[in-house]
Amino acid sequence: GDAEAAEHFIHAGHMLDTATGSVLDDQLIGIANGRVVSVAPRGDSRVPEGVRVIDLADHFVLPGLTDAHVHLTSDATIQGHTRLGRGSHRAALFGVRAARDTLAAGFTTVRNVGAPNFADLALRDAIEAGDFPGPRMRVAGKSLGMTGGHCDNNLLPPEFGHRSGGVADGPWAVREQVRKNLKYGADTIKFCATGGVMSKGTATGARQYTLEEMQAIVEEAHALGMRVAAHAHGDAGIELAIRAGVDSVEHASLISPASIALAREYGTALVMDVYVSDYILGMGEEIGILEESLEKEREVGQTQRDNLRRAHEAGVRIVFGSDAGVYPHGQNGKQFERMVDAGMTPLETIQAATIHAAELLDWAEDIGRIAPGFHADIIAVSGNPLEDVTKLESVAFVMKGGVEHKVPDAKKLSP
Ligand code: ARG
The missing domain is CATH 2.30.40.10 (Urease, subunit C, domain 1)
Incomplete structure (x- = not known):
């Protein structure tokens, strides 16, 4: 030096x-x-x-520190049907505050894995321009998902014809959505491989995209220079996502021993948000999380923590990601203790949030x-x-x- x-x-x-x-x-x-x-x-x-x-x-x-799974435009205190009243402009402005709080908590980099109407890209560009303080950002733009899946929005009845912006079915439609995200400045692709906790009418255990669709997403994204994150709780979707070649599996709650071995073989990172369960189950009723979601959280929360232990013991690459936005921004650091509870040493949790996260975000020479x-x-x-x-x-x-x-x-x- x-x-x-x-x-x-x-x-x-x-x-x-x-x-x-x-x-x-x-x-x-x-x-x-x-x-x-x-x-x-x-x-x-x-x-x-x-x-x-x-x-x-x-x-x-x-x-x-890096948090590889956040939604800066998402307000944790607004849940269920109330969320439908929030437009993407309001979400972006909420993100200004979330960005500041995240940075103040020591998280100088985040990977934002999905936002409405490219609000995350506006946030990233405004932070880079120096308009207001916030972390460095990798951004996914619109999350891809099947019709009616976790990355769609299923709260309204059919006469409204409502669906999330990144919904696409079939291998060519998903390639088109990857290209659209790139067109507007995304540098990462996020898709939903299974149902989720917070969405209406989706099963955490069931796979959503087919292997063919997942392969199309990954092939297209990688060819265009973007990394891919797959949301997956259930093992069927986790296995397909790993085989399709994703860079990281998000949540990975119900991962089987066979898929743990597969993740190791493929070098797939697991981004397991093991803190957020405390917030969902602790605050859920008060802030209006759907009863269906609370029920699903009771099923996956503890299992996810047990599986973090197994995956870590098996030597799978663990990257720190917390799903901030489902719980309030700026409390990201609370997840470290949960990761230590699952058998990681404090140093390993810090490496998950620094060098390993840097590698996943393709910034290994710049941060961490x-x-x-x-x-x-x-x-x-x-x-x-x-x-x-x-x-x-x-x-x-x-x-x-x-x-x-x-x-x-x-x-x-x-x-
Ligand atoms: N966004 C995720 C979902 O809705 C949150 C999962 C939270 N639960 C958990 N145990 N990590 O599926």
Whole structure:
């Protein structure tokens, strides 16, 4: 690294190297043009006169986190039929606040896996233009799904003729929808391989798209340079999605031992949202989640946690993703503890939200590590998250691309 070139520095009391898992003490991180340019022990470095050093000597510093499964345009407090009254413009504006809250929680990158009417693309572009703060975004645009499936909307009776924008049936229709998403700026494809919890009239266990349709989606998306995420709870859909070549299976709640082995063989990442169950079952009635959905959550919630343990033990690549938007944005960090409950070490959960997420999002050279050349996406907590992973629920410092978005509470700093 080139400390001479640094525009400013961070002095990290402790710094996690996510690639090796080692903790380095008393480091000086040099930053220029939004990227890290140097990392070195403070003793070996000389800070040129007048160059600012951000003091995080009392903090534990790590790379900004990634949540690979969010819906920033989705308001968790509006559920069931009430959601039908929310247009995509209102959803996009809600997303402004969700983006800010997500960034403030230490999540400097998200993969937004589906939004109405391309609202997520507007959000991404506005954040990139600097209109308001928010995380880096990978965006899926309209989620693809079969007629009447989890990625459709089945709340209204037939005379309204309502359906979600990404509904497409048949191999050529799904290819067309992939192309439409690309046309408007999506960089990721999301489709529904099974029914879901929050949708009306869908069975979590049943497969939705056929293998032929899934293969068409994956082949088209990969040919056009986009990664593919498949929503799947039931094992029939999980197996087909893995065989079709998806990059990640979302939820994976009812995955069988055979499909766990298959995911390992194919190198498929599993993005298992093991926190959200607490919110759905805890708040569901109050906020108007359909009784049908609560019933489905009771069936899949605990099994998903048991299966995270099995998949992790079998060596499947686990990537952090939480389905924020089904629960309130900014509480993403609560999932770390649930992942530790399922047998992952705190370090493994952090790697799931940094280096492994970076790889899934095709940003392995840009995010997930604090090292020369990587974006200066850097967060800090007080206390050691490798000893107590719940430290990640209250992030004290957030920098994205070299810009500070949150600084430690002054009261806590002065003794
Ligand atoms: N969006 C997902 C669905 O509706 C949420 C699943 C939440 N439940 C869970 N145990 N992860 O299917």
